Amino acid sequence: MTVTVTQAPPPAALPAVPPRRWWPVLPPVAIVLLLAAPGSGGLGGGGVGGPGVLTPADLASGALVLFCLLRLVRTGARPLTWAAVAVFGLPVLAVAVAAVTAADPGAALPGAVRYLQVFVLVPAAVLLLLRDAADVRAVAAALIALALVQGAIGVHQYVTATGASYRGENIRAVGTFGPTGVMGMATVVSYGLLAAAALALWPPKGAPRWLRPAAAAAAAALVVPLVLSFSRGAWIATGAALLALLLLAGVRAALAVLTALTALAVVLVGGFGVGSALIGERLGSITQVTAAPDRSVNDRYTLWAAAAGMWRDRPLTGVGLKGFPDHRDGHATIGLSAGSDTAGAGHAFHKQPLLSPHNMYLLILSEQGLIGLTAFATSWGALLARGHHRLRRAVRARDCGALAVAFALWQSVDFLYADIGGPSTVLTGVVLGLAAWWALSPSYDGRGVDGSDPYGTYRTRPLGDSRAVPGGATAA
Template structure:
């Protein structure tokens, strides 16, 4: 299915007055991927202190993503044909309908409206705008390159925080790398760095004909591993490991085996380097041993030695399941988890998460969500929403894994990162819009528009 408006002649073929009226925004209209790239980079803009419990947070990246959607609307109004497959229309439409039904049947429809609008932005409008913005290989390189640049910026800040002990508090020491995001969004930097690492690795395979560029990208990949390690973000570590594995296996199984050896060697170096850095700064147990302890804590929820952030997360999952049990069909409504949390949570659940460091004093951050996207959808939108989102994610995943071409591995790796991370996190925070961009990339790869009865396979040719 192709959605289009009547044909309008290209700017060059229009009268002089029409060409003049087209000039002010012609650059962005011809290359809207520039706005998609700006959306990624603007994530790095510090937001300062904020009320995490506020109903709405609007960041510079959100404004840029809104501009991208607006440009798409203007483009359609000017007569450009927007290719959208029947599958994409049905899948994204189902997500919208499920959210609307959940909002109407919510325990507090007025409060749920803002949550519904946010979900439509993140899971429908921005992904479709990114899909439409990807018109050629330059567009894809712009988007992936922006992921790399944003990761290098945040990674450099995060590495400096760890080495100079100016990061967020971890085991009582200010060594946790959080980039420009601060202690109220400690997961954000690790996500940005992970996306950049995957994008750099994927681009290095695409650009193999350009030896110098490939080497620069591989060097960037190696560098980004360090700030990712000292972010002490278990979910990002696991998701990155899965994403890299999928990327390499899809690109070349033999290459994946070679990289497995490189990865093991890099892990040894990182453990040693982080241990040396922490010890040199006076830290004890926060380096390589701290990373190993952080990983092992995932399964420890009792016995007196448990990591309370882990036990709290599992209790939040139980809370989400209990809320869903009371509202099985359409859920309690978007953004209703926090309202119902205390009445459904186990008694041992903490009242909040302690944060400090990185330029901020001690703060107690409320637990506003279950930290699992799938359970959040289940509790907020019931089986209706869970089915809509689950189908969308599954179709995107299978489509990305099936698609061939040089761009396929990196898109599949990024999507796998998001889907794995959703097991341990949900949307929220400054970097949420990056999830939208990745879903747009995945839709571009997995759901090509029908042309003459056949799917159009996205292609990206490597160039020197």
């Protein structure tokens, strides 16, 4: 009897995984890291209504947009979907209408460029360049690193009394942004804190064990410079976004983190007396409107009233881009001060003019009317609502979805107390791009394959193409 042995065919070889290419994500990472440079305070000064602030990060944002355009021309890949066109197209139309209807369209042009840079070009470029969750985490890591560097500088400024002037003492933590950009460090630290909190609450699958405690420690450490920034708007926005993250993570996690933060606050303020009197005074001034408010609160509400008056004069289109400074005195009361006193952090005393209402919604309403506010509010609301909807359904990369939603919420709340202008403005475009990637990218919605997409399965479809995306990803 002859036994025939049949050799089994060799298993099909898996396709070789090509090495990951990091160069597509380098431009947004470069924007973030350049804000750690000693000259990150910018060239020039003023807010959105004044002379433009030109920083190395602003120059890098221009290179980012150019790089994205060249990549699109060369490859013809990743055009925007209809949803993304709608979200970014609304601000474009609003800015175009405001520029055309302005009393001096030529003078309104710089403002139009700034709006398009921050709210359209940079976010759209970031959306198109990010390929998957690994790219988002690279940008988030850069934000955390930048926050730790700027926060450490800020704490040193408070301890050594070399910061910006506050209540007659040079103790306000401002990092490298200087006394004319006091919101810069607070903004950077807030972004880094939220990114670290998202990683601590939802560590990526397969992440090393040390990542969660390291991210939690980074988030806790960043609370200190945030407090020492004495920025009320950043405190409120960060508190709201962090509370939302904790509630998304579950009630038990929320209670544990809130308990730890309360203990940290007791140790810092009660045990070591870190700015206890000044911090308490600053917190109390948030609601101090009629009962002897401090000058900054009085100026803020006076500017808000002036913005509302401009809108009532021209409710549909506003007074025009860059028109707030010219119309301010005609609508403000005599209680408005001549400017904000700035000094310290290596700078001499300077009177900084109040050229904006320090409220993004009122700035848009006064300069662009109901048309502009409706367009921008709809765009930002769509990012927040769509991002939250995807996060609730996501089973993978929840850390990316959480930080995207947290950034969108933080920006929405912070715009109640601040507007664009200053050296950290370009970061607004980057974080809105992260939020747009999670909310609008048709290639990844948190339910597809996690990882670095080694086989190129994530590809954005052309406009109107409803075919299924290979690799398990679903349409947006």
